[in-house]
Amino acid sequence: MRGPLGAVIGRYPSSDGSTQVGGIIRHNRKCRDVAFLVIFIAFWVAMIVNSSFGFNKGNPLRLTYGLDYKGNVCGDRHAHPGLRELELTYWLNPNQVYLSGLKNSQFKLANARSICLLDCPIPSEDALNWVCDYPEGEIRLSVDDWIDRNYDYFEFLTPEMRNTSLQLQGPCYPVIFPSVNVYWRCQYVARASNVSMRHWQQMGGVNINEDIIIDKSIHRSINARSSVLKRYVADIEKSWPVLIVCGGLLPLFVSVIWLLLIRHFVAAMPWITVALFNILIIAVTMFYYLKAGWIGNDAISPIIGAHDPYYHVFGRELNHLRAAAVLMTFIMVVSILTSIAIVHRILMATSVLKVAAKVIGEVQALIIFPVMPYAILGIFYMFWFAAAFYLFSSGQTVQNNCNSNCCAYDLVSKRVNCDHCCGYSIHYTPHISIAIFFHLFGCYWATQFFIACSSTVIAGSVASYYWARGETSPEIPFLPVFSSMKQLIRYSLGSVALGSLVLSFVESVRFILESIRRKLKVANTTPESCMGRTAYHTSRFCFQCIEWIIRSVNRNAYIMIAITGKSFCRASAIATELIISNILRIGRVNVIGDVILYLGKLCVSLSSALFAFLMLDTHKYRSAHNKISSPLLPVLVCWALGYVVATLFFAVVEMSIDAIILSFCQDSEEHQGTAQYAPPLLMETLGDQNEMQRLTQ
Template identity: 85%
Template sequence: MSRPLGAVIGRYPSSDGSTQIDGIIKRNRKCRDLAFLVVFVAFWVAMIVNSSFGFNQGNPLRLTYGLDYKGNVCGDKHAHPNLRELELTYWVNPNQVYLSGSKNSQFKLANARSICLLDCPRPTDDGLNWVCDYPEGDIRISMDDWIDRNYDYYEFLTPEMRNSSLQLQGPCYPVIFPSVNVHWRCEFVARASNASLRHWQVMGGLNIDEDIIIDKTIHKSVNARSSVLKRYVADIGKSWPVLIVCGGLLPLFLSVIWLLMIRHLVAAMPWVTVALFNVLIVSVTMFYYLKAGWIGNDAISPVIGPPDPYYHVFGRELNHIRAVAILMTLIMVVSVLTSIAIARRILMATSVLKVAAKVIGEVQALIIFPVIPYAMLAIFYMFWLSAALHLFSSGQIVQNNCDNSNCCAFDLVSKRVNCDRCCGYGVRYTPHIAIAIFFHLFGCYWATQFFIASSATVIAGSVASYYWARARDSVPPSFRLYEKARTIQSWVSCLGLSGGLICGIHTLPPRIDSPQTESH
């Protein structure tokens, strides 16, 4: 007597064609390619170690907010002092900003004295406003009082402190120029307040340089490619509610609806799918047109909060949005024309979907099973995204080296003007961080392909069992847990290999062995 071999569950005729026997797997299947399985396990260990490095060294706040004169990240509640809600970076000394933008100067904006504020200060029409350093030393007011006083405690200064402030060495600095919140940096508007400037000159203050340079210098820093990239990464972290709803729950709900429609509306499904796809492409294209400013007045703006009607800021992101809008236009045209061209072939898809509808009807667990790998991927993506944000922001905050003669400032603790350690701070990245980021990105694709391949393998086994079964009553009503376990156990190395080669097994041509017989 002979028995069929293969991964097909069903009943097949014997060699003489007279009887039918249950199709079973006689081979003792086990995990092969153990060498690569070791590599795959090592990959997961490396992912955990790499992510741990990011969690230890990174701070996602660095991607969005700047640093103050103490090396603190604005908005960090763990900083000293507590900077929670103080998210805006403001450069208190306009002459340092001017100097950093001069062609013949070696002074950089990163070394200009900056402070974290709740909002961008503006000059007054009937006097002179001040922005003072964080209260410490002899200035015995709390941070909350400092904020309530609009960062001004000039009246509490000693004569020595006031004289130092008039030399633009602090601890208080005049608000001469209005400023606008551009990506959480207070960008100067090169339009000095006449009343504030006149009041400053009457007090005997140091001459303040008035030039468009103070505007362009800050804008150049905010609009740098590295700053734009950091903001894009930070936006992903800030948009987690949108990612959960639109990238997680909504696709899961729609996929279940799609499977149910295949089950009950087979004939209409190809046309509904093509129509909805084109509607989605057109809608996304129109959305980019709106944000690019080509339709309506809702173009993206780098200004955070209410804009200044007399001050227009152009951001690099607007160019990117317009480029994507053009790309989406091309994709939309190709999509619509392709849909028209394949209208006849869409009819062929109906017969394929009829088979799929029968499979879903017989093996109803097909509707539920994808939730398992979906949930596993969701957990993995949450961990991966958090680790990615920390990796992109990892590094050490160190004090810069600069010309100390241009950054002297009054120290409230030592009660004197300090020129020794007055340079600004920056985040120092080491070369291996770039390698860690690229490995993290590659690891995401590898893990994704592994989960997809594992899911596709289990589903393919069930569909093949149904498709090749000779009798309907031999079709299993649902998945068997031990069959899933045996599938993963037998193919885990191959699935890991396919993911590692950036090629899921669903991209490989299907191979179905025909039933073979063995003689006894």
């Protein structure tokens, strides 16, 4: 059994009537969980090394643009020749595209000859247009002149070159099919131009297949899962101004406003929070419906730029948006019903929030303190996102071994080359996947670490306030926030690193198991028996319960770390024992308050998502260079960033309530049910003496 904490965290009369002096917060501390602090430092070193690998091997242009027949990334100004404005991938040989679409064909679209262009070619109405290889060798044209000539220098070809061009071996290729810009790939429209086809046949060109397969082959490549994932990551890169405004600045502003309102209008804030939450979740759900095309005519389109309005291309991103709209509908209905169910308990939440409001009023530095971890996290996220873009695009460009007939005329060697004519691909090694997973885990651990540090500092500040009876005392530091921060940095960083690591590890395991579950579901290998399905779903529920318990224990452990200076495990044990022995009073007073605070954090994050939708709906992100494939992932990232920022600021209220209540329960336990150190502000909030006695029984 643990002894009383009075001598550790405060002063109270001893049995002989004398006063024990131990300081408001224990000062004779020592460093705890140092090994985990060393692990955390080593983790940061590994993060830097891992990011350096990405910066050296990655190229974010690969996330958006394709490769040409030389292995260059379209749009790369450092390529040879320079392709800064040539961002569209166009497949030159229509027969190769057709061959890649056949069911049992060994020829892949990645081996079809492709080139980077400024715009997608269209057939001429009265002649035959050509698209020729990059000018080199005997073709004395600059790239700019080549572009000005619409990529056509057929008239400069020698008879030999013209003959190979008519065999679809280059260096010039006919424009027979119209094409449209679909995610920076020129997708063929399987409607050959009669005029161009007639000119081609009159010149003696080889037969060109006109089957619809030529359309489906490119479409299948564009809609591949790997291509969709790359576009989603590229969407985040292109929408970085949205992330800064909606994921960083907006939640900062809204969170500070919420804290100020809770300070001055505490009675109205629960009602305002519930009402605002319902409005925001309905608005965000409606935006999903708009972008999914179920309301209005504003559905996302994979086609970039002007095009025939009768031509439609279906993208996988639209399916994802519709699935998100259905999910948001379900969440919206459940949330509204839940908010209605707790309406009659909001008055109880008001009394709880008064505790935090009064503490914030006394320790006013708590309102601005979260700006410090917010700034640190902001710098970390900028570095992390930059490294993530390079890691996701890392890999080595290698020429494929296609073993197919892909002969093409080489302007430099002046002959048809059949030996090294295969296309290029980005080769990904297994360690790249490990590096990406480590990077994702590192982001979550670092986020939890900084949130835990902020919570511990707030808990220490509030505990100082409580054990001083809410009065100004020379033993209470003038700036309790900075005093608590000093103790954290000097003694408890290892404990915080351990707590955040435990939570991150459990979350990662749950994510991996959930991924395995989805793969098994797709493979139809889920249990078929009733008992098997029961065990299957029960295990998921139990794991979620474990995660929730760890989150709750962590939060209370940080409070006891701030108060006692104990190690994480010891502080968790103390907090758990204290909670179990006072479960009724803590549950009765605190649960509804936590629900209101959770709704408040969702309000901040939903406002971030709503404004992200509005910003992404502007012309800048709907066309041309910065067009995003879907607002889904940028909005989700803004929602997540908004929630993290809200967690930092709302921790002021959460930790104030939890620290005050835990201190109050401990104070009551040590003094036979009568709290000796409860400040007048707390006594006033909880009611008269009879109410106090009822809570402590």
